[in-house]
Amino acid sequence: MSRLTLKTEGDTHVVVTRRFAAPPQAVFRAHTETQLIQKWMLGPDGWTMPVCINEPKPGGKIRYEWSDGKGGGFYLTGEFISLEPFRRIVHVERMHLPDPTPDNHVETVFEPDGEGTLMTMRMTLPDAETRSAMLATGMEHGMEASYQRLEETLKATGQSG
């Protein structure tokens, strides 16, 4: 059951959509209340969010810190631009890896969909280069991780081939 879509749009957008069984009010709360955010916005298995700051008002701060429990981790900071309760959130965010990435402008809309919610998250990067850099940063990390694993595997299996 794949209810998530993630795709690029135009030169600078990445659009994510997802349906939820719960009404917009609940989904909106789960995006703005720290006790709820810390239960789900965790990424891959094994990760936690030890620090979660979320001030849901225009100009309010966002700071999420993730940890893999093995000394690894990274954090995200941002600010809210506008909030329409239970319907729409606009904010900017940047990852710190540890250098900050260019600002990612994110509009999240919660629309009633039957008894549930259709969420559309539209990310806008400053330009095409930044978007490709964002995707490439991930690629780079992914590649690095893959090659590190490969290197470890080669070490473990008894040196060079």
Add this chain to the structure above:
Amino acid sequence: MTRDLDAVFSALADPTRRAILARLALGEATVMELAEPFEMSQPAVSRHLKVLETAGLITRRVNGTKRPCRLAPEAIAEIDQWLNWMREALAKNYDRLDEVLAGMDQEKGKEKP
């Protein structure tokens, strides 16, 4: 095998070469097109491309006097893998959110205004 791996490692060790791979993730490009955003001479870009080609990360074809480059299938697979990773991470998040939302629904009866 060992030599190939070394080539891949050293190819990826350079930030300019990683940036070139990022640009090629958008599609095929010529040396001239690659030189422009990086403010590098074409011979300098060509040297980087040679390293990437030797490592098997890009392929080049002949088109008249030009030799446009593109990501090798292996490198494309890495990008797909990353997008899949991102999709998986998001999918996991939202699956957890489904449970959080279901929990909120059950609490509703107990909640006082």
